[in-house]
Amino acid sequence: MLDLRFVRDNLDAVKQNLENRHNTGDLDSFAKLYDERKELIQAVEQLKAQRNTVTAEISRLKRNKENADAQIAEMKKVGDEIDALDAKVKETEAALDKIAYMLPNMCDASVPVGTDENDNVENRRWGTPREFDFPIQAHWDLGESLDILDWERAAKESGARFTFYKGVGARLERALINFMIDLHVDKQGYTEMMTPYMVTRQTLTNTGQLPKFAEDMYKLEGLDYFLIPTAEVTLTNFHSGEILSIEDLPKYYTAFTACFRAEAGSAGRDTRGLIRQHQFNKVEMVKFATPETSYDELEKLTDNAEEVLRLLELPHRVITLCTGDIGFGSAKTYDVEVWMPAQNCYREISSCSNMTDFQARRANIKFRREAKAKPEFVHTLNGSGLAVGRTVAAILENNQEADGSVRIPKVLQPYMGGLEVIKK
Numbered sequence: 063m064l065d066l067r068f069v070r071d072n073l074d075a076v077k078q079n080l081e082n083r084h085n086t087g088d089l090d091s092f093a094k095l096y097d098e099r100k101e102l103i104q105a106v107e108q109l110k111a112q113r114n115t116v117t118a119e120i121s122r123l124k125r126n127k128e129n130a131d132a133q134i135a136e137m138k139k140v141g142d143e144i145d146a147l148d149a150k151v152k153e154t155e156a157a158l159d160k161i162a163y164m165l166p167n168m169c170d171a172s173v174p175v176g177t178d179e180n181d182n183v184e185n186r187r188w189g190t191p192r193e194f195d196f197p198i199q200a201h202w203d204l205g206e207s208l209d210i211l212d213w214e215r216a217a218k219e220s221g222a223r224f225t226f227y228k229g230v231g232a233r234l235e236r237a238l239i240n241f242m243i244d245l246h247v248d249k250q251g252y253t254e255m256m257t258p259y260m261v262t263r264q265t266l267t268n269t270g271q272l273p274k275f276a277e278d279m280y281k282l283e284g285l286d287y288f289l290i291p292t293a294e295v296t297l298t299n300f301h302s303g304e305i306l307s308i309e310d311l312p313k314y315y316t317a318f319t320a321c322f323r324a325e326a327g328s329a330g331r332d333t334r335g336l337i338r339q340h341q342f343n344k345v346e347m348v349k350f351a352t353p354e355t356s357y358d359e360l361e362k363l364t365d366n367a368e369e370v371l372r373l374l375e376l377p378h379r380v381i382t383l384c385t386g387d388i389g390f391g392s393a394k395t396y397d398v399e400v401w402m403p404a405q406n407c408y409r410e411i412s413s414c415s416n417m418t419d420f421q422a423r424r425a426n427i428k429f430r431r432e433a434k435a436k437p438e439f440v441h442t443l444n445g446s447g448l449a450v451g452r453t454v455a456a457i458l459e460n461n462q463e464a465d466g467s468v469r470i471p472k473v474l475q476p477y478m479g480g481l482e483v484i485k486k
Contacts, residue, residue, distance in 0.1 A: 063162055063163060063165075063420060063423040063424045064076070064162065064165055064167070064168065064420070064423075065419075065423065066096065066158065066162060069089075069092060069096075069162065069165065070092070070093060070096045070097075073089055073093060075168070076089060076165065076168070077089055079166070079168050079169060079385075080165075080166070082169060082175050082385035082386070083166055083169070083385050083386065083388070084177065084385075084386050085166055087161065087164060087165045088161050091157075091161060092158065092161045092162070095154055095157050095158040095161070096158060098154055099151060099154045099155060099158060102147055102150055102151045102154060103151060105147055106144055106147045106148060106151065109140055109143055109144050109147065110144060112140055113137060113140045113141065113144065116133050116136055116137045116140065117137060119133050120133045120134060120137065163267070163273055163274070164273070164274055166390045166391070167390070167391050167392060167393050167417065167418065167420040168393060168418075169385050169388060169393060169394070170357075170393045170394040170416070172382075172394060173382065173383070173384065173385055173388060173393075173394050174382060174384045174385070175384065175385050176384025176385055176386045176387065177384070177386040178384075178386050178387055179383075179384075179387045181384040181386060181387070182381045182382060182383050182384050182387055182397070183381060183382045183384070184379055184380075184381050185379075185380045185381060185382060185396070186379065186380050187377070187378070187379040187380075188368065188371070188372060188377065188378055188379070189372075189375070189376065189377030189378065189401070190377060191377050191401045191403065192377075192403065192460060194403065195464075196464040198403050198404050198459070198462070199404065199459075199462060199466070200334075200335065200404035200405075200459065201335055201336065201402075201404065201454070201455040201456075201458040201459050202334050202335040202336075204458045204459070204462055204466070204468060205231060205458060207466055207486060208230075208231070208466070208467075208468065208484055208485070208486055209228060209229065209486075210227065210228050210229055210230050210231025210232075210234070210484065211225055211226070211227060211228065211231050211336075212225070212226040212228055213225055213226075213334075220340075220341075222333065223325065223333070223338065223339045223340045224339060224340060224341060225336060225339065225451075230478075230481070230484050231454070233478060233479075234454055234457070234470070234474070234478065234484070235343060235450055235451070235454055236477075237474050237477035237478050238450050238453050238454065238474065238477075239318045239343060239345060239450055240477050241370075241473060241474055241477055242318075242345040242370055242447055242448060242450075243316060243318055243345060245369065245370060245373070246316040246345070246347060246366065246447055247316065249369075250314070250366050250369070251314055252314040252315060252316035252347060253313075253314060253315050253316070254316055254317070255293075255296075255297060255300070255315050255316065255317040256317060256318075257290075257293055257296035257297060257300075257317050257319060258290075258296055259289060259290055259319060259320060259322075260282065260287045260288065260289060260290070261287065261288055261290055261295055261296060261299070262286065262287060262288075263286050263288070265295060265296075265299050265302075266279065266288055266295060267424060268298070268299050268302055268421060268424045268425035269294060269295045269298050269299065269391070269421050269424070269425070270390055270391035270417075270420065270421060270424065271291060271295065274390060275390070277324065278291065278323055278324050278325070279291065279324065280322045280323075280324060289322035290319060290321065290322065291321055291322060291323045292319075292321050292344060292346055292444075292446075293317040293318075293319040293321075293344065293346035293348070294346055294348060294444040296317070296319070297315045297316075297317055297346060297348035297444075298348055298421055298425065298427075298442050298444065299425055300315065301313075301350065301425075301427050301440075302425040302426060302427060303425070303426050303427070304427060304428075305428045305429065305430060305437050306350065306427070306428070306429040306430075306440065307429065307430060308352065308429055308430065308431045308432070310350075310429070311350060311351055311352050311355075311429060311440065312349055312350060312351040312352075312355065312359055313349065313350040314347070314348075314349055315347070315348045315349075316345060316346065316347050316348075316447060317345070317346055318343065318344070318345045318346075318450075319343070319344065319346070320341055320342070320343055321341070321342055321343070321344050322340065322341055323340060323342075324340065325338055325340060335455060336451035336452060336454060336455040337409060337451075337452060337455065339451060342449065342450070342451045343449075343450040343451060344446055344448070344449050344450060345446070345447045345448060345450065346444065346445070346446060346447065347363060347366060347367070347444065347445045347446075347447040348442065348443065348444045349363060349442070349443040349444070350427070350429075350440045350441070350442055350443075351440065351441050351442075351443065352429065352440070352441065353418070353419070353438070353439075353440075353441050356416050356418065356441035356443060357394070357416060359416075359441075359443055360394065360396070360414060360415075360416040360443055363414045363443055363445045364380060364396045364398065364412075364414040364445065366445070366447060367398050367412040367414055367445050367446060367447050367448060368380065368398055370447060370448050370453075371398065371400060371411070371448070373471075373473045374453070374456075374457065374471045374473060374474070375471055375472075376400050376401065376453075376456050376457070376460055376471075377400070377401040377460070378398055378399060378400045378401060378408065378411070379398075379399050379401075379408050380396050380397070380398055380399075381396065381397050381399060382394070382395070382396060383395040383396070383397055389413070389415060391415075391417050391420045391421060392415035392416065392417055392420075393415075393416050393417065393418045393420070394415065394416050395413055395414065395415040395416075396413075396414045396415075397410050397412070397413050397414075398410070398411055398412040398413075398414065398446075398448075399411065400452070400453075400456045401456070401460065402455070402456060402459055402460075403459045403460060404459050409452065410452075411446070411448050411449055411452045411453060411456065412445055412446035412447065412448050412449065413445065413446055414443070414444075414445030414446075415443065415444055415445065416441065416443050417441070417442045417443065417444065418441050418442075419439035419440070419441055419442075420442075421442045422439040422440045422441065422442055423439055427439065427440050427442070428440065457470075457471065463483075465485075465486075466486055467483050467484060467485045467486070468483065468484040469482065469483055470482055470483065470484065
């Protein structure tokens with residue numbers, strides 16, 4: 063959530079940000095409501111000052127055993143006016159918040175202005191895509207022929223965009239989860255967490271998924287609970303309503319969870335395979351940092367995600383998302399994209415974002431620089447480390463052989479009981 067005063071004082075900049083993001087927002091109504099709230103609060107404060115004066119006068123009269131009926135009547139009238147204005151303030155604030163919750167974060171100045179994914183800017187590449195001397199198979203065909211992925215039986219039980227992992231396939235998914243968590247914890251300094259899969263409406267509002275993206279959420283029928291779309295939600299809210307010490311920052315957390323997404327806006331896209339599923343596994347990284355260090359932490363976060371791919375020996379690239387493609391709550395995002403031979407292109411496997419104080423304002427997460435200093439909002443960051451199903455897909459496609467087998471990356475072999483090749 064943007065600072066309300068910042069929005070009122072910088073309407074032109076906020077409007078330009080909306081245009082750059084190809085988003086909309088009712089800034090005229092925002093300004094009107096903001097000014098109205100300010101006037102109402104001033105009126106309430108004046109009446110409260112008047113009430114204090116009258117209360118003091120009543121006390122004086124009673125001490126002197128003088129009649130205070132007129133002052134008491136006046137105080138009741140003032141009290142009624144205060145109650146009416148307080149109710150109006152709350153009503154105005156609710157209308158103001160309704161608009162503010164739909165305003166996206168301000169993009170950092172380094173974010174390229176663009177319309178869509180075609181305007182994203184490539185920063186670097188790692189590894190050279192392999193040249194195959196035999197027909198390349200897509201990961202869904204490999205998974206079926208190796209009898210490690212079952213799409214039909216999953217569809218029978220759950221419908222489209224679900225998968226059964228079977229045998230070595232299930233072990234490969236589990237091996238990747240353990241490998242990623244071990245890397246993040248043992249080498250990169252993250253604290254491992256296990257989080258709830260169900261959260262409240264307020265929790266999702268704090269991290270920006272609600273109210274704007276309600277159609278992408280899975281809500282439990284009859285309950286005001288939702289299934290999480292990512293562990294970003296639970297890890298970021300871990301410190302909601304808290305004031306941290308600067309000595310505690312930066313904080314790094316990582317967690318493996320299942321993720322649940324309705325994919326309401328992706329009809330017709332990636333209907334086959336592991337790229338876009340309603341339920342998938344992901345290892346998430348979340349950071350809490352000071353404002354002056356958060357962009358350095360974003361660079362480290364992105365490298366943490368890349369290190370997973372480097373160790374798996376998977377070619378990839380890093381791009382900066384443009385204003386037309388960046389997420390709602392992000393000020394700057396790097397996407398890490400892995401090479402997918404069957405599609406002859408790079409596909410997103412991690413998205414690393416600096417949310418600045420956007421989520422912290424909603425979740426009320428602050429820090430103090432010293433004992434008696436005024437609390438400030440922290441900056442929150444998040445990134446996939448990695449999307450596990452997409453990593454399985456990348457391994458199958460990049461490591462396939464002419465006979466239909468798949469080589470297991472060396473770093474994963476200890477997690478696979480020493481298995482080196484997945485064969486028919």
